[in-house]
Amino acid sequence: MKKSASFLIISFIISCALAAPLSAADFADTYGYIVGIFDPQGPQNTGLTVFPTLMIPMGGLSEGMGTAYTAVGRDVGYLESNPAASSVMDYTELAIQHKNLIADANMESMVYTIRLDNLGLGAGLKFLHVPFTGYGSYGQQTTTFRYTETVATLNAAYNFLHGFYFNGLAFGANLKVAYRGEPNVPGLIENQSAFGIMGDAGLLARFNFLKFYPSRTRNFSIGVAAKNFGPPALGEPLPSLISAGIAYSPLRPLLFAFDLNVPVSLLPDVPPAPIGFAGGVDVTITDFFATQAGFLLKGGNPRVSLGADVKLANFALHVNYILDMTTQLGALDNFSVQVRFNFGDRGRAAREKKIEDQYLNALDALAHGDYDTTLKLCREIISVDPSFDPARETIKNVLRSIDLQQQMEQLKKPTSEPAPQTGGSSGAPDSTANSGQ
Structure with missing residues (x-):
């Protein structure tokens, strides 16, 4: 059943891609109608910020889910x-x-992330490049240059x-750190290269809510992030943004996510763009395909x-494919490919399994x-993983039981000893007492 489902989905995507060039005009009309529904007055206050590369997703799971990823954080898209x-990442990834x-515009990017217990570290690099060629009145090439934007990111987090x-x-x-490179070419405004520095900050919490399957992985999460400040x-202002999101997995193969995005302008004379939102779903069809x-x-x-x-x-x-107002259905626009390498979890899963087995042995004892x-097994568990609360609880219960046993033994002992006799040895009667009779 899983194989047939994945086959149908792949066939559907391929059929849509093959049929798309035949109905490009109809698609444009339909898409324009949809745009009018969501924004009947047309775009307001958009395109007023610098470094648009900051707002172009790199691809991967984040882009596939419509960038509704503030509360997800499953891979390097975080x-x-x-x-x-x-x-809270599970694996070290590259x-x-x-x-x-669109047209000849392309973007390359690379991200590396590693988690050291509760400490997470990451680094990323994005490079946008757009070639331009100038032609004279008779079609001869007069000039050529390349517009570029580069963004480098360093990340640190703690749980x-x-x-x-x-x-x-x-x-x-x-x-x-961002840099925009634009050469001084005759006919263009000079000195347009720019340098920028900015920061992001975010919070993320995961817990269980309306969970219908057994797993130690939490199925509900909330997150908030302030980006590009x-x-x-x-x-020109940066594309500053505050995002709040939720993610919910009611069943193990399903994940739903929703983000609310509020643009912020730090310049009083530049109004912010309108509020937006994103929604996405991830469906795991087999262990290897989603x-x-x-x-x-x-x-x-x-x-x-x-x-x-x-x-x-x-x-x-x-792989991702995007449909929006810039997509040309007859060309391979808005298409991304990501290769992700998994370097393991630094032994966390094996350590958790060993701790769970040792705790079962402690319960058996x-x-x-x-x-x-x-007590010995539980204390060994805590020395390896201080956050394993069941071992602490078991130690408290055992010590309480031992203390209760000691109290009960004290209660069983007699409260007073019989008075010693003052007469002679061998239990002879007291001569002094008898003499008075």
């Missing part, structure tokens, strides 16, 4: 969505992406109050995303009344 998620935008029952409250931050560059779909409303350009993720051992391939072995 770097642009919520910097707090690096402290991802390399290529994205076709506070992490325990067995409470997954913790993760806080993280990004430091970003910094001083203006060349008098599909995504999402919707993003940002300004007057709503977009629909379709994605697929194939996992093979320590290697994963993710407790059931047989072997308090000494129970």
